[in-house]
Amino acid sequence: MTNPRSITLAITLGDPGGIGPEIALKAVHGKTWPATARFIFIGSRAVLSAQARRLHLPTPVAWIPGTPAPKQPALWEPDSGMAGCDGRKFRRIPLAWEPGQTNRIHGRAAAEWIRAGVTGCLAGWFDGLVTAPICKKSLHLAGIQYPGHTEYLAALTHARRFAMLLMGGPLRVALVTRHVPLADVAKALTPAAILEAASLAAEALPWLGVRSRRLGICALNPHAGENGTLGDEESRIIEPALRVLRSRGVEVEGPVPADAIFHHARHGRYGIVVAMYHDQGLAPLKMFAFESGVNLTLGLPILRVSPDHGTAFDIAGSGQANPCSMTQAIRWALRLARRKNPWARA
Numbered sequence: 001m002t003n004p005r006s007i008t009l010a011i012t013l014g015d016p017g018g019i020g021p022e023i024a025l026k027a028v029h030g031k032t033w034p035a036t037a038r039f040i041f042i043g044s045r046a047v048l049s050a051q052a053r054r055l056h057l058p059t060p061v062a063w064i065p066g067t068p069a070p071k072q073p074a075l076w077e078p079d080s081g082m083a084g085c086d087g088r089k090f091r092r093i094p095l096a097w098e099p100g101q102t103n104r105i106h107g108r109a110a111a112e113w114i115r116a117g118v119t120g121c122l123a124g125w126f127d128g129l130v131t132a133p134i135c136k137k138s139l140h141l142a143g144i145q146y147p148g149h150t151e152y153l154a155a156l157t158h159a160r161r162f163a164m165l166l167m168g169g170p171l172r173v174a175l176v177t178r179h180v181p182l183a184d185v186a187k188a189l190t191p192a193a194i195l196e197a198a199s200l201a202a203e204a205l206p207w208l209g210v211r212s213r214r215l216g217i218c219a220l221n222p223h224a225g226e227n228g229t230l231g232d233e234e235s236r237i238i239e240p241a242l243r244v245l246r247s248r249g250v251e252v253e254g255p256v257p258a259d260a261i262f263h264h265a266r267h268g269r270y271g272i273v274v275a276m277y278h279d280q281g282l283a284p285l286k287m288f289a290f291e292s293g294v295n296l297t298l299g300l301p302i303l304r305v306s307p308d309h310g311t312a313f314d315i316a317g318s319g320q321a322n323p324c325s326m327t328q329a330i331r332w333a334l335r336l337a338r339r340k341n342p343w344a345r346a
């Protein structure tokens with residue numbers, strides 16, 4: 001019997017003033033990982049070293065791009081010696097550890113580290129990417145005009161179809177709209193958007209190892225619109241998309257009222273629930289997995305998983321951050337890296 005090959009994961013530190021460095025170090029050093037697991041942090045040595053000292057954990061050794069990953073955790077701090085996946089050269093960004101703070105420089109650093117992680121995955125150096133939380137405001141201050149990680153990763157990998165899948169406890173939830181104000185959700189919903197999210201969810205089921213191939217599709221309105229008396233989005237937008245999905249052989253059920261669908265999903269009726277907007281899907285999932293939910297980006301040619309929480313600037317640097325969600329993200333990344341990504345390019 002041959003020994004399984006090693007799996008190398010890149011872990012970006014996220015916003016350097018948030019809890020990303022802390023949960024990354026705690027997750028990697030706080031569990032006994034398989035002997036085949038290799039971890040490369042991507043970020044600032046100054047920031048990670050300061051956080052490691054505060055936690056009484058070892059500072060990772062340096063890693064050179066393209067070389068084999070060492071058995072002990074290592075760190076890559078991108079500099080101007082090479083170009084990224086978008087053709088632009090990396091920039092070394094001097095940083096001091098400032099927990100609880102963020103600004104334009106932090107946003108630029110977080111973006112550079114994401115770009116480095118994607119570059120390494122596309123080059124074959126890494127088998128997957130685990131990303132610590134970023135701050136959307138500092139990213140925008142740095143001139144990165146994407147709503148969040150998902151859209152930025154899609155742009156860097158040239159993915160035309162992509163969706164967020166959140167997993168926690170007994171639930172798996174794909175989102176049709178992501179970070180959209182509630183007042184704009186109905187305007188953002190289209191049959192094409194529902195088709196994209198649901199199709200990607202169906203394609204992901206074998207990768208995730210889920211037995212059920214049935215998707216549960218959330219209604220938008222209370223009581224699924226009550227035959228039009230509480231809104232017509234179900235008949236006008238959602239049902240046309242479901243007819244197309246069924247014609248393509250996708251097993252779907254819906255639109256199901258959101259106050260009932262998650263009860264059925266909890267008991268195994270659906271492999272994935274497709275929610276129309278962020279809080280519709282995330283509120284029930286976080287009831288089950290507030291500290292252990294993970295986010296998997298569907299549609300990318302690379303594997304990307306992240307914790308399902310934010311930067312928590314209010315506790316950054318205090319040592320109080322719970323690494324459970326990061327630990328779960330790493331577990332999922334190690335598992336999925338050994339399976340065929342349905343969107344990987346030959």
